[in-house]
Amino acid sequence: MNYKETVKYLFSLLPIYQRIGKAAYKKNLNNTIELDKFFGHPHKFFKSVHIAGTNGKGSVSHFLASIFQEAGCRVGLYTSPHLKDYRERIKINGIEIEEDFVVEFVKRAKPVIEKIKPSFFELTVIMSFVYFKEKKVDLAVIETGLGGRLDSTNIVLPLVSVITNISFDHSEFLGDTLEKIAKEKAGIIKPNIPVIIGEKKKRTFEVFKNVASEKKAPLIVASDKYKVDYVTELPNGYINLNVKDYDGNTVYKNLKSSLKGQYQIQNIITSIVTIETLNEKYKLNISRNDLYKGYGTSAQY
Template sequence: MTYQETLDFLYSQLPMFQRDGKSAFKKDLSNTIALCNFLGNPEKKFKSIHVAGTNGKGSSSHMLSAILQAAGYKVGLYTSPHLKSFTERVRINGQEISETDVVAFTEKVKPAIEEIHPSFFELTVAMAFDHFAEQEVDIAVIEVGLGGRLDSTNIINPEACLITNIGLDHMDMLGNTLRMISKEKAGIIKEGTPVIISQKQIETTPVFTEVALEKKAPLFFAEHHLSWKGNALLKNNENYISDLEIGVKGNYQKHNVLGVLMLIDQLYKKGAFSISKEAIKKGLKDVVALSGLKGRWQLLQQNPLVITDVGHNEDGWRFVLEQLQEQEFDKLYMVLGVVQEKDLPSMISKLPKDAYYFFCKPNVPRGLSAEVLTEEAQKLGLKGECIPDINTAINVAKQRATAKDLVFIGGSTFVVAEINEL
């Protein structure tokens, strides 16, 4: 098969969350275990870090990868979903898996696909593990896809686990309270393995404390040990690292950095990895170039400012709106699209009423109709118009905007994925 034929096969033959929603989510790990057994258990052949959370897990995973790369290690990185190319999901030192390797892997596992009938996500996890094992990475950063306890990535035995901010998202699958959702995320905590919590939250703290005690896992709330003083970081209230520059923008990233550096501290204390302060500074500053991170408060254009962010749930939107309030502009234009399962009234009620909106639809089956989004938004007082195609909406917004205005594009990862300039 050619690469395109391989992708067509993967997309058309396998259940896929982006296309099919929760019906593609298998509530046990049996398929992933069977696939990895077929491959000779590659997940046992490299060291790993496991990263879960509602918001911030992608950024944190890229930061971890960048810091470890800056320290001189060969680092695998598995993230999802991809924005532009399928190969973004599997990287080593920022380099995406080759199309040739994707084809070769798919051909190799075809007998297992026919027998096991895995989901798209289960197969991509197995592909990542197989690639990292074959390439003999020093360590791999593995981002959870959905939840934690039943996520396909949860067959690894990591050096340490990181859990970022917990918010209300995918409630139809993970539960409708922060406590229920955090219980699913806490499913990645392993026996005796350090677990770091990036952001302490009243509702989730008891859950993480209870599970860590059960598993005899050392538990660290990052903010108990690390804190910011301007652009400097304090450790136990003493100077730790000065003049830190975070290459991915957004004030909310400061929460993520605390968790990332607490995990790096645990790796260092284990004695298996030597990570200098210089490597930490370089990794954080050059995170985009080193890891290939996209879509996190990403500046696409000046005059007018055009910014995009993948934030797509209640907490994600709160972070985005806080950041927008700090920007200087005359008028705000927002290109907005969402997927069907979102709580529209809750989301829309938080959006700025003085902005002008272009309502569109992500080009995935789960994308909410632009007409429905327009109707619901206008009922709740937002002003704007319906332009279903995302890039058409962006072009119209840029034409309307003056040099001193701001155009924001978001609402869904799948909106960001379609931006031509990304």
């Protein structure tokens, strides 16, 4: 099969939500674990940041990937869905996975595909993990597809987990209340691994607090640490903003983001706190200059 035939195969023969709906949703990680085993547990060969949420997770993922690249890292980025080309889902340093890799991966996976009949999403997640392993990324930013607890990405053991915000999202799978949805998203919280919560909301925060407590995971609320008091849109379409702490100190002045819109404000704060947490806990030494440059180039991702 060539690339076009391979992508057609992925979409037409494997269960996918957009085509068959709820039947594509697997209520366990068994297939993902089996695929991971078949390929030699690729998720264990790179460091990661794991991101869930109803809105904002894509922007936060792109912000972080851009900042990590500015810091000199070889950065994998897994996101979904794609807009035009399947390869948009899997990138290293902003460059999409090669068509040849997609074709060869599916050939390699044929025995396990025929055995367990994984979903489109399950196979794509493992493809990204194999790609990141074989291309030797330093760090991968992994965005969940749906929910968190049972999402195929949830086999990773990240440096930090990030949950952006919660609203009604795929209620037929995740639950019909915000609390139930939050519980599913909180499934990405790992024992003793810091978790960043983007926004504190009354109906969902207790869920995150309780799960983090049970797992002894340090919990940091981004919106409790910083706020934005000045925003303007520049002639080039970028937004320019000042980030302050709650003592009134300007911590980041004239921070410019190439991802546009007022709604990006909380995503910027969430990603700043994530970078600071990584620096504090793991000594990644991501500089302020890396951070400023990363926001400026994030739209390229």
